[in-house]
Amino acid sequence: MAVTLREVAQRAGVSRSAVSRTFTPGASVSARTRAKVEEAAAELGYSPNALASSLTTGRTKLIGLVSNNFHNPIFLEVFDLFTRTLQERGLKPLLVNLTDETEAANSVRMLRAYSVDGVIVASSTLPPNFAVAFREAGIPVVHSFGRRSDAPDVHVIGIDNVECGRMAARTLAERGYRTVGFLGGPEEATSTQDRLAGFVEECARIGLNCTHSFADAYSFAAGRAEMLRLVAESPAEAYFCGDDVLSIGALSAIREAGLRVPDNIGLIGLNDMEMAGWENISLTTIKQPLSEIIGASVDRVVQMLDAPALPPRCDIFRCEIVERGTLRAPS
């Protein structure tokens, strides 16, 4: 079915090497030979088999894109950016959905079987040992949206979640809120822990009254359920939600309880996903610079193709407040 090197060589009247070199950038072929080969290839509809060549070159240009987050709408933006950025660099994303997989070893085995050149783990909720498993298997790996660390085990590209927590607390203080709450995502996620830690720390420093609780997941339903519980008791004046989708759930709960945002309760999210800007939501939030993070992640994995032993580093991008309609104006 598929046309091979050999057939092209025969038709062009040259050796297989000549054909191979014609399709290898930088190889030495005369203009005459190249012309003959290209003509024959065009007639036959030949295109080189990338997998066969990977056998000798050791490069597949396949990158494992691993995530467990297929329910948070921001991940559609994440996948869009990753696939485009990878494609621009001639790399191909092999998508791995970890939703019902807890065992890192299985993913490692699968991605090794496919000789991926590298792996990008895109998740803020996966435990760090997941990425480490790839490194131990000798596969270049970067953990996007991973936990900040001064001496990381693997390359990490992301944000400083502790600092985001502080930033949220400062912002709420500026708006004159005195009793505030943190409505976090899953308690075991490092991102939740860090955001909480920064928030609590800064509240203490500034002198805000601060409570906290957790939703089961980074999801609308979980955010809504938790906020329904909170408003039924004695809610804080404002909440820092662990994530935008959680915020939107919370927003829904607050309005359903007959309260108004930001008049009765203020809300600040994190991520700045597209939906946060929708006019019927208009969420004030902390913007995570997605495309920078993703661009840097791909850059890093590309670097590692040539320097697999590159010492792990953690690159952190600054976040900023995006002002919309869910916090009252500075007092």
Added chain:
Amino acid sequence: MAVTLREVAQRAGVSRSAVSRTFTPGASVSARTRAKVEEAAAELGYSPNALASSLTTGRTKLIGLVSNNFHNPIFLEVFDLFTRTLQERGLKPLLVNLTDETEAANSVRMLRAYSVDGVIVASSTLPPNFAVAFREAGIPVVHSFGRRSDAPDVHVIGIDNVECGRMAARTLAERGYRTVGFLGGPEEATSTQDRLAGFVEECARIGLNCTHSFADAYSFAAGRAEMLRLVAESPAEAYFCGDDVLSIGALSAIREAGLRVPDNIGLIGLNDMEMAGWENISLTTIKQPLSEIIGASVDRVVQMLDAPALPPRCDIFRCEIVERGTLRAPS
């Protein structure tokens, strides 16, 4: 770096064939040999190279998952289901983002270079010739969410968009709406054309007054912009929107104009994406049976692995109304 067959064979004291057969289900190996091989493999951390074996078997278990739709939140659900369904069957999705690609030939070349066993084109807005290009290149292909046809050029799995249009019209009529409108997605998309055709046809049959217009894209912003325009003139009593995300944009526009849904204007969407069920949206919509469509798409592509010449067929799944809060009760 990677452990090979040969090393395992040496360590186990057997031939390379024996090792190969140990890892080939159904091959004939004695228990004794198998044990030796498995021990050696475990010690060395061997896992077979799927790409190398694909050279002789002709199977990579790679499936190209091609889409141009990375902005409609329903596609996160689509990708989630596709990746999980493929993984369950031992297949690996190679994700291709067509967002800035208009030339089918490029995608064909790329996916041929990677010897994918098959391709799934997941899009309701891509022209049909896109999927046809894969078939012509000899790659098994199914077009998910493609256009219904009695004699399709490629395998199509999806819904009957014309019938959805009729269903929307009938539903609006039942609720006593007399002047209705179709707010479609991009005019050139076949899904838009078909939904419109069915809607207009049924309106005429029933005797509803019917107008229509189009948004630039299946997006919140486009739906909102178009509905803002409509409410500024003399809006219909109810609208059938080409898609849920468009409906949510329209909903936002209607409320911003100071009108109420469903009291002043009724709205029905299409898809039933997760967000449509969020309590702060609560969109009445036509449910597209996503997981059935995706399950059937994967089944079909799997069938074609063994029967590439399977005559193209079109499988259509029934849609149903999901009643929520954006249409008034039956009169």
Added chain:
DNA sequence: GACGCCGGTGCAACCGGTTGCACTGTGCGA
């Protein structure tokens, strides 16, 4: 005119597997 250099080419080995075929040894029935 002899020499050396060098771009261009083909041969053959190799990448990591699979598989048809021939051969061996074992167990069973006659």
Added chain:
DNA sequence: TCGCACAGTGCAACCGGTTGCACCGGCGTC
């Protein structure tokens, strides 16, 4: 006891490419 079937094994060729090396011819230089 012999013959036979058959499971188990290894050899070697092959899948579709790449690449080190040897070789060839043409050119510029002395």
